[in-house]
Amino acid sequence: xxxxxxLAAAAALTMGMAMPALADDEVAxxxxxxxxxxxxxxxxxxxxxxxEAGVHNWVEALFYYIMLDNRINKIFxxxxxxxxxxxxxxxxxxxxLGGAVEYQGASMSAAHADLxxxxxxxxxxxxxxxxxxxxxxxxxxxxxxxxxALAPFERVIVTR
Numbered sequence: 001x002x003x004x005x006x007l008a009a010a011a012a013l014t015m016g017m018a019m020p021a022l023a024d025d026e027v028a029x030x031x032x033x034x035x036x037x038x039x040x041x042x043x044x045x046x047x048x049x050x051x052e053a054g055v056h057n058w059v060e061a062l063f064y065y066i067m068l069d070n071r072i073n074k075i076f077x078x079x080x081x082x083x084x085x086x087x088x089x090x091x092x093x094x095x096x097l098g099g100a101v102e103y104q105g106a107s108m109s110a111a112h113a114d115l116x117x118x119x120x121x122x123x124x125x126x127x128x129x130x131x132x133x134x135x136x137x138x139x140x141x142x143x144x145x146x147x148x149a150l151a152p153f154e155r156v157i158v159t160r
Contacts, residue, residue, distance in 0.1 A: 041145045046097040048142040052090075055097065059090045061132035062125075071124045075115055096149050109156040116160040126151075 042048070049055050063086050067073050076082060088105040095103045105111060126147060133143035 041097060041149050043098060045142060045145050046094065046099050049093075049097060049138060049146070050136075052094055052099060052101075054136070054138070055093045055099070056090045057136050058132050058138055059086055059093060061135040062089070062128055064135070065128035065131045066125065069124055069128060072121050072128075075117070075121065079115060093146060096146060107156075108153045112157045112159065117158050118160050119154075119158050122154055122158050 046052075046055070049058060063076070063082060066076055067082070076085060088103070091101050091103045092105065094101040129147055130140070130143060132138075133140060
């Protein structure tokens with residue numbers, strides 16, 4: 001199963017990189033109300049994720065796997081309040097999926113500028129995302145949509 005996860009993660013990154021580049025501050029400037037979904041995401045994606053509660057459950061599962069992974073857990077522990085990170089990631093994912101939510105976090109470039117994230121660490125988070133999908137029974141086809149939409153942020157998250 002781990003081999004399949006790594007292949008899926010690589011495929012998601014490849015799919016995401018083919019999408020139009022997003023401005024790194026675009027996430028931070030969205031407002032409340034029904035937001036459009038990101039390119040390539042079905043308008044029913046939020047519903048398929050189980051709505052706001054489903055996205056929150058997925059983000060909690062994501063952080064469960066992040067905290068288990070010694071390649072990345074120290075970054076999340078040392079550089080911020082994990083509960084706050086879960087709340088902000090829940091907002092971000094809901095917004096990307098078209099939910100009526102205001103993302104209150106920093107831009108992706110500002111949030112990750114001083115962390116020195118490597119591509120290996122970025123891919124470890126992608127792997128955790130797929131593990132989270134499995135844990136909360138989110139179909140991979142739905143998970144792929146979200147991860148592909150987030151993949152272009154690699155250019156501002158990976159700095160080392």
